[in-house]
Amino acid sequence: MTIKEIKFVRVAAGSNRSIGLWGSGDNCTSNSRKHAYGGRTNMGLRQKAGRTSATKDYLIELPDGILSEIISRLTLKEAVRTSILSKSWRSIWTCHSHLLFDSVNILGNRIYSKSISCCQSESDRQLQRHHFVEKVDHLMHQRQRGLKIDSLAIRFHLGQEFAPHISEWIQCAFGKGVENIDVDLSEWSSFKIDSVPVDELERYIVPCSLLAASNKRCTLKHLQLAFCSLFSVPSSGSLASLISIKLQDVNINDQQLENFLLICSSLEKMSLHACNNLVKLKFSYPKVRLKILSIRNCFRLESIELGAHNLTTFEYTGELTTFSFKHAPRLAEVYLSFTGQNRQDGVNSALTRFAHDIPHLQTLNLVSVLAMKTLKLPNKVVNFTNVQAFILTVFPFHDEDKFDWIIYILKAFPLLCSFQLNLFSPSYIRKSNILPRHLPECPHMHLTKLEINGFCGSPHEIELLKYLLDNLIELGELVINPCQKVFNGFNSWDFEEASNSHNFRQEVIEWFHKFVPPTIQLHTL
Template identity: 30%
Template sequence: MQGDYILRKSNKSKYDYHLADRISELADEILVSILTLLPLNEAATTSILSKRWRYLCQYVLASTMTLKFDAEKTSCSLIDLNREEREQKIRRYVAWVNSVVEQHTWPNIEQFRIAFDLDNSFSSSINKWIQFALKKRVQILELDFSENGIHHRQKSCYNFPHELLGLNRGSTSTAVCCEIPSLNPCVYLGLKSIRVLHFNFVDVAEEVLECFLSNCPVLERLSVFHSPNLVNLRVVGPSIALKYLVIRQCNSLESIEICDANLVSLSYVGNEISLLLRNVPLLVEVSISEDCICNNFIEVAFTQLSCCLSQLEILKLTDQIVPYKRDHIFPILANLKHLEMIFEEDNVCGLLQLTSFFRASPCLHRLVLYLQVCIFSLGRLFSQ
């Protein structure tokens, strides 16, 4: 920490420079407020300044409500390291998280985020972190084990344990948590506080997701990225509080069923799946980006969305080209305000077909078109 330079006259020289440590003169309450604004790793480094700073840092780490273990710079540097150096840095990260978790004494936390390249070989530590977060009545739980910008990892994904939620592997999809005597009951009480769940490169089974959905009464946001063995996902029943669902690149996924639910926004990116929607009166935003081999993607999408087309306000259909069909009649989109679609570079007729779409969307006021120039390059053509 640096202080202010004060200029004073001296007999020995014309001027004498004295370094006044103004920051250390501040009250503990103010210094704690400053430290809480820093990322955890930066706050921890201030402990080397003095015994007083070490005490303040320990207090902040023990009482902070936001535990975000982001190590982006460290993760970037792993790419250029040999195996031994890489494993050493990973072990340091795990030790850092363990140290903070062990020191934490506050009864509750708002956010617990792990963002580092970890795989199933660290499952023992990760399981303890999740139990810690649930015991602390966490509201936002994020497990992001992606390699820095690399989506095709060679290592095995962390497998979310069924046993942590009181489930037996292979149990039925109507997942209801049961108490396991060996686990602290606070783990189950912790489910009552979760508002946001994010899984990236976490192998999370449908039974686990449905257990979260059924037993987290205030869970509003769920996002699952790159879960390799997720096959089916059901969001069924008015008791489920979920409002925002994002599913991306879960390559084994075959179906998503959403029925009698309060969902407001649905976003899906991945392979072609069976999408079943029934009685979703609050759904107003849908984004679908499917790697579809069929030539009638638009018709399939409209069929899947038929129960909610009239209420949609935002619709994004990307990664599939809109084919030209003469005299094509689009369904009425009475409340649509925002539309995104994609066209081939030389598909002028497809662009002209938009007039039919406009007639079917009387409230449209924002249109975003993407032009497919080549298979790996998409450019924005028009936005207003």
């Protein structure tokens, strides 16, 4: 429902016509219309005034449940604008339980425009910051009259200069039983710019004493912080209700994070992204219920010790570091994407050492950001005895590839049931001078589902697929997709059209139907 639709209801409610929410029914006859138009010139000013004053404001008679339903269907910006519809509606927007304060809702779309933001000086941006804070102050003052706040999101480039205001907004939300808080004070949250130098702001320091107040029942379940600092942790107080936390580009060190986790006894999901003050991470707290841990691009990280007994999922993106999985008996799903100069060693470790380090591993999701032919896999295969699902992303997948790695995988994962292969072949297609590869037979007796994404019908892709079809004895389902599949974290995926996907032509599909046995269920997307 929009503001225009609400205005439509209001006008209809004040008339003598029978009108619905989405349409009208005019009960006037042609004679009554004629009388209405004919008598217009005879109506005096006094009569007009009498009719106007007698018009009843039917909006005030709507039940509270309907009012709340109407407001909940609006954006925050639209909800605030309902105050112009009726005197009784001046504060009705305060029942809106989801508060999103960003440049679009507070300052308008023009501030979010890249072309305009690029031309703004730092003094102009500072002026916008003051306008933003002033308007949010006004809205939060009004919102104190309302009931529960379910979520509060602050997404604007603000620094420690505005700390009293930001803390007051958060405190107000806590007073209203907030469950979700998202504070993103990064530059890109409000000013969309490309390589334009800006003054570095002193980061807002999140008052942990405010988050973990000891004299109030904690209601916060989900917390996201970006571009701020999280320093002191109160000796008393608790965040026992907190279930998930995401820290992105947050100033916090090892000891501060450890102290913070000690007051989060119900925490199940944690994401650490670009927190570059972290060096040696330890998750060895018996009282912490942590089940899912994601660490991305924390570039100073040297070691990770996982001692969370309930941990089931671990995702890591970054340079090769020292891992310890000795006290993670339930760890069953791992995602690994190594960057930097040692990424080859990282892939080698994942395909060898992790078989012993994570004995209960069931799902391995591995990204190889290098040519697979450069891998130095051992001649003696190390078996992953419990892995049933393996996801391998190969970037790039060159036509010079020798396919030694696929033979190793078929041997190293004897109980594998599902194999997903995400290929990122070079955009150019050239006639390969590589002679047909003479690969040894390597029959696999358990794999039943094969999914290949980024398949465009290049000769080396077809040769790889043919080899798999010849060796996957129990294969029952084959999924082929020319689009590239990209992992976003927490079992979330995106599909992107490959630059050479036009090569996925009819003759390639005909090849599938010719060489894929009828006993295999084929899906081409």
